[in-house]
Amino acid sequence: MVAPVPRIAYFGPRGTFTEQAARGFGADLDPRETIPAALGAARTGDAELACVPVENSVEGAVPATMDALAEGTPLVVVAETVLAVRFSLLVRPGGGPVRTVASHPHALAQVRYWLAANLPDAVAVAATSTAAAAVAVQRGEHDAAVTAPVAAEHYPLEVAATDLADVRDAKTRFLLLRKPGPLPEPTGSDRTSVVVTAPDRVGVLSDVLLELALRGVNLTRIESRPTKGPLGEYRFYIDFDGHVAEPRVGDALAALRRHCPETRFLGSYPKAVREDVVAQNADFVAAAEWVATIREGRGA
């Protein structure tokens, strides 16, 4: 019997950059209108997996993803992928002058100079996604949409321009998530993600970073977002090299949890771009074995 193909709920509608990313992870794709809806499908079991954007090299973090991962039923990342993002401008065939240009805020922010130079009189309007903007153009609600190239395959619109970009080689990172379960095997090129709520005390963030540094764990990203509670209360999203199965990473994670009891594990998963981490595990393994022999009364 052939194993069923896992369904991936993704940030849609059809024709988003996220669809392009999700295609690399599987074939049974299920578009959802918003990021929380895509993640919600994985939470309820409507889909086994969810694919959402998390950060862009030009605009930074995708807040809807960050917030949704810190709250609600936990989900863990099992894979990531990085796409080069190039934008197309779609219009209605035979449409008139372009007075409004719709797109996802991350896309608009990446073509700001292009729009100023090429459509100086057009007003930019935020849409829930690049493909939602294409739908709005098809319905006559807006005159043009800044989209992923793949959107032209899905909507009866004309490609007015391709390769729009203020910054060449912009990249977006996407995550594949599911309910907590067996972790992906360590590959030697892994990333671990956590979100911590820092208690209000002097030096807590410095302590957290020191715990990583002391164990030779390389920090790859740190972002803060308000908890939406008291003004000035923040969560920190921390990514670092390594897999929780590695002793030094497991140790570091335990230390973070001691400093910040509200630490949520967001996954240990292979990096999209392989970067072999200089192995620093041998001394941790040897030291842990030495302690084990002492505990068992076999060493000193």
Ligand SMILES: O=C(O)C(=O)Cc1ccccc1
């Ligand atoms: O709206 C989309 O197509 C998305 O997948 C989000 C997004 C927007 C802009 C750049 C990369 C991803």
